[in-house]
Amino acid sequence: MHNSYWFFALLISSTIIFCFLLLKKRNFQTVLLYLTMVGYGYIIETTIFNFLGSYDYYPNLIRHNSFYDSELGAFFSNALSLPVIATLIATFQLNWFWIVFFSGYFVGIEWLFLKLHIYTHHWWRLEYTGLGLPIYFVLAKVFYKWILLPSKGFKHYFMLYLITGSISASAHILPMLFFLNRFYRPGWFENEGRDSIAFSAIYYLCASLFYCLIVKVKWKTKWIKYILSGLFTYIVNLVLIKFGILYSLVWWDQMYYVCLSLLLIVLVKIIDTRLFNPN
Template sequence: MNDVHNSFWFFALLISSTLIFCFIILKKRNTQTLFLYLTMVGYGYIIETMIFNFLGSYDYKPNIIKHNAFYDSELGAFFSNALSLPVIATLIATFHLNWLWIVFFSGYFVGIEWLFLKLHIYTHHWWRLEYTGLGLLMYFGLAKIFYKWILHPSIGFKHNLMLYLITGSISASAHILPMLFFMNRFYRPGWFEDVGRDSIAFSAIYYLCASLIYCLIVKINWKMKWIKYILTGLFIYIVNQVLIKIGILHSLVWWDQMYYVFLALFLIMLVKIIDKRLSKPILVKNPF
């Protein structure tokens, strides 16, 4: 019964966030909205890697994943950082909501966090509600800045940062979610005693480095386009073999290594498309 109680609140966030996101997409009908959402997911993942994975700021308790408590907590973080927060950030930026709305939504999520604490489905360690409020003010404000960058494409740092954050959002989700649900692999670098935390922490470093490589490969002007795919697939395969050899990667199912090689190839193709679309301004409809 307690499991149902815990998961209910997280699924409520999932459903409400999905409905709001569908509303945004139906109203905007452009790729810039999707790019902003993915950018905010990618940015949120980086922040969460630092404060949650490595610094142990808090724990989520959705009680959805039974076999590993930290994986369950990671899934709770996913509900927040891949759904509710970036969706509202996208709403604020794409509908040009002012700072009063930013303050309102920041307070709204602080209220949700307080409720989750009282329901004992979320636990603070060194984290505080004040940190959430301040962090969200900056997060939602940053979404408005990122949206301006996306609306007015440019080469150089802004473009490359957008591309990296978008790539990271997709790469991280596709890398870690199978580990949570299918137990296809785990990492054991020995940074933390808890196997789940150790595995997710290394996964974060893996996806951050892999995303950078994908972006760099796409940016190189290859004479023979197919070479990038061969080199990428071979590189990911070799990295996996080295990690297995030194005892960090433990591959548990037959399809595991094949999946990550094909994921890398797919991401190269996808990042190339995103890179081109980010460079082209698209007419944006009236916010309302």
């Protein structure tokens, strides 16, 4: 059980820092930047972790599936500690000294987790983390400048997609990890957990694009987008079940994802408006 203590330490420290940021800045742009960095991190993690098998985490919090447990460990890193520090660096406009310092700090944590055997590399190396994190932190500063000003064109759509993806992915995958409400079996990997998470990542990436597009379409009758979103989600689930890809295991599963699609339309519309008018 000692494994979990280290991951909870990341959770607690990240939560304290994020609460500090909210109290100091008291603006919605801080939240938007945090979600942007989560969404960006998810895309990177989908590529190197889910599909390329870069490393594994061992928080020992989920006992019924080892890959789900590893996925939760990745969540502590990519949805909490890294985006929170990136948000800290960007919102306080910290210089290169702090970028190098926090990059070294996370390399040190990674090295410690390796020594504690609660994390292991496959083809990944500490050097990749050391080289990648400064880029990640610099991008946070770039995104923050975009968020502070009214955004249009590519900047607007890119940030809207990343923010939508951060919410969509978390709300889609976390219930699967804890409640086993569904799993996917496209047959890409032998490990059922990895197979399920890999497909759910593709699902959320496509769903996020759908939410962004449907919000941007001008509707004479606004409630039609909600009907189309819920109906489309329900039909996609039925098709995936029909082809033996989706296995829905609890009575509330499909209802949850239909309601989630409606909620995301509301949230994406709010975020879209705030990106256009940040003040």
